[in-house]
Amino acid sequence: MATELPAGTSCPLCDGEGVEAFMGRDQLMGLPGEFTYRECAPCGALYQAPLPDTQTIASFYPDSYLDHDQPPVTKPFGWLRRGVLASRYGYTALVNNGFQRVVGWLAGAVFYRDEISFNQGGPALDVGCGNGKFVQKLAALGWQARGVEFSESAANAGISAGLDISIGTLEEAEFAAESFNLISARHLLEHLPDPKRFMAEIYRLLQPGGRLLIRTPNSNALGRRWFGADWYACDPPRHLILFTPSNLREIARQAGLQEVVCKTFTSPKIVLNSWDYYRENKGSPSRKRRFKRLLARVYVVLAAVSGRGDEIFSVYEKK
Numbered sequence: 001m002a003t004e005l006p007a008g009t010s011c012p013l014c015d016g017e018g019v020e021a022f023m024g025r026d027q028l029m030g031l032p033g034e035f036t037y038r039e040c041a042p043c044g045a046l047y048q049a050p051l052p053d054t055q056t057i058a059s060f061y062p063d064s065y066l067d068h069d070q071p072p073v074t075k076p077f078g079w080l081r082r083g084v085l086a087s088r089y090g091y092t093a094l095v096n097n098g099f100q101r102v103v104g105w106l107a108g109a110v111f112y113r114d115e116i117s118f119n120q121g122g123p124a125l126d127v128g129c130g131n132g133k134f135v136q137k138l139a140a141l142g143w144q145a146r147g148v149e150f151s152e153s154a155a156n157a158g159i160s161a162g163l164d165i166s167i168g169t170l171e172e173a174e175f176a177a178e179s180f181n182l183i184s185a186r187h188l189l190e191h192l193p194d195p196k197r198f199m200a201e202i203y204r205l206l207q208p209g210g211r212l213l214i215r216t217p218n219s220n221a222l223g224r225r226w227f228g229a230d231w232y233a234c235d236p237p238r239h240l241i242l243f244t245p246s247n248l249r250e251i252a253r254q255a256g257l258q259e260v261v262c263k264t265f266t267s268p269k270i271v272l273n274s275w276d277y278y279r280e281n282k283g284s285p286s287r288k289r290r291f292k293r294l295l296a297r298v299y300v301v302l303a304a305v306s307g308r309g310d311e312i313f314s315v316y317e318k319k
């Protein structure tokens, strides 16, 4: 006879049955408690179980969580980056010299692989924009960029820098249907209890041919296998759901969006911080800096070779 799962423990993406993967503590902000994560057997998503309610989720974000209350400072794009942006991503106004374009094209195979192509530009929205750093970048690239941000202090920092930022949630902003040609959600999806509802709202807001850009931790990452609960990108209890690339493809597809780009990226910072978490839990903080650096190098190479980087960068299009 199948055992009944306790209420609220089935997968929030596919309703499948999850098995307990690990118990995690808050190693970033030090909030009390232990949080159980399950891994869905059918779809591979990793999720907090039971999923907390809205009030509990709000308590996961003390005032000190993100230090985003200074106006953003975006440096001008460098010579090589402008070459890559012009030759590979359609930002032709950034460059007026053929040599820079050729060098940019060649360099673009390796560098700046996580840019969003310009197409015809148009209205763009960054959801959960913080102080508006990415809104400012999109504006510098020629988009009509605006943002929406829940934290009042972060949003006000961006507004004081002259950026167009709505304070509140995406739903509260009540944008009209088909308002945007580009919507970005960077390090946002993993914080939401209902990503499918979010996807449906994105579909409503996108113009036909418009695109959604997502950055989120990759639950298939090598680091998650190596470090388990100590993997820095787990960040319990704030990360509610961690996705595989195919999880994202599937919830986008269900909302009517088609994947056009999916890459994974790896940062040495994640493996270095994960190692520190691991050692601290063992009660012996690591002082072997040379070993840590070697570990990070090996990790970055292995993650690249296996295509299992820490972070997913993906783009979905409304046909």
Ligand SMILES: [Zn+2]
Pocket: 011, 012, 013, 014, 015, 016, 040, 041, 042, 043, 044, 045
């Ligand atoms: Zn599932």
